[in-house]
Amino acid sequence: MQHNVLLFLLIFISIKTFAQPVPAVDENIPYLVTFGKEGDKAWGDSDFTQIIFFSVPKNHTDPxxxxxxxxxVGGDVDEQKGEWDTRMKYSIYGGKEACSNEDAMKINLGGNFRSGTLLATKSFTENARYEQQWYTFGPINPTEGEYLPDYGGYIFKVIIEGIGGDDGNLYRLFMSQLSTENQPVEGAFAFYFKYKFRLHDDVNEVSHIYPFIDDKVLAVKQSNFDWDNDGFIRIISVAKNGEFLKVSGDNEWCESMHAVQPAEKNTSYDIQIIKKKNAHIKSNNVVIFLKNQYDELMPFYSVPIGGIPKYKYSIGIKP
Incomplete structure (x- = not known):
């Protein structure tokens, strides 16, 4: 319980108005990506499904x-393969086991990952009406989520599935207080266990993802897919000043282990994604997830809990 209180005190301190877009502003990631179920995995999607969780604080009572x-799936944003033929389904779940069911948090989809109560769903194909426009689900009663104090309140699960076709769907999400514009829900945030997204084409852009290192984590094992050797991934923390992660090639997985220093407990990692200057790789879609020493998945948070970490040179320096 003490751990949970500390974690969500840090979340409360860290929350900003941009904590609820996914990808988040601090992440500097252009789009999430999901391909149709007949897609080629070598294009950067390992299982054609993405799961995003949103946490709404218990004291929020408005829809x-x-x-x-x-x-x-069509137009200028998405990634075309042959004719536009992809159908994408968005589903929102709340209620019992929406998040707590172990199948909902696995990296290999199977079992009952659609656990919980289905609150809303809609499928899309190529449709100029929604090209670079927002579609809104709701209103949703906050108490329809699964109440999990360990995750900050009422939890909603959004599943994005490519149920047909082979094109790539690039999109963003936002939890809002309003149906017609993006107005953040105070104290809310998003988290995700397996993150699939598009890298910037601009080699000068640096993207970030933010796992939280709680007091139980002794080591982190990272796995990434289809990075195409497109640059570097490194950890910045209070005790690490650019420790490099192993990076995958085309249509392959790779992993690396990283020990956690005592000073890093109860702080965030800033995992930085830096493009290779001379590679000129465009439209690169990638997948990444983390596990701790118990082989448990570790969430990424849309807000860096405790703030963006800064390397402290004095840590580990003996007189």
Whole structure:
């Protein structure tokens, strides 16, 4: 219980108005990505499904809305393979076991990952009406989520599935207080266990993801897929000043282990994604997840809990 109180005190301190877009502003990631189920995994999607969780604090009583930018599969944003033929389904779940069911948090989809109560669903194909526009689900009663104090309140699960076709769907999400614009829900945030997204084409852009290192974590094992050797991934923390992660090639997985220093407990990692200057790789879609020493998945948070970490040179320096 003491751990949970500390974690969500840090979340409360860290929450900013941009904590609820996914990808988040601090992450500097262009889009989430999900391909149709007949897609080629070598294009950067390992299982054609993405799962995002939103946490709404218990004291929030007004309706919420979950909004999707560019939900259709066609036009300038998405990635075409042959004819536009992809159908993408968005589903929102709440209620018992929406998040706590172990199948909902696995890296290999199977079993009952659609656990919980289905609150809303809609499928999209190519449709100019939704090209670079927002579609809104809701209103949703906050108490329809699964109440999990360990995750900050009422939890909603959003599943994005490519149920047909082979094109790539690029999109963003936002939890809002309003149906017609993006107005953050105070104290809310998003988290995710297996993150699939598009890298910037601009080699000068640096992207970030933010796992939290709680007091139980002794080591982190990272796994990434289809990075195409497109640059570098490194950890910045209070005790690490650029420790490099192993990076995968085309259509392959790779992993590396990273020991956690005592000073890093109860702080966030800033995992930085830096493009290779001379590779000129465009439209690169990638997958990444982390596990602790118990082989448990570790969540990434849309807000860096405790703030973006800064390396402290004095840590570990003996007089």
């Amino acid at each position: 919420i809305f979950i909004r999707v930018f560019d939900p259709e």
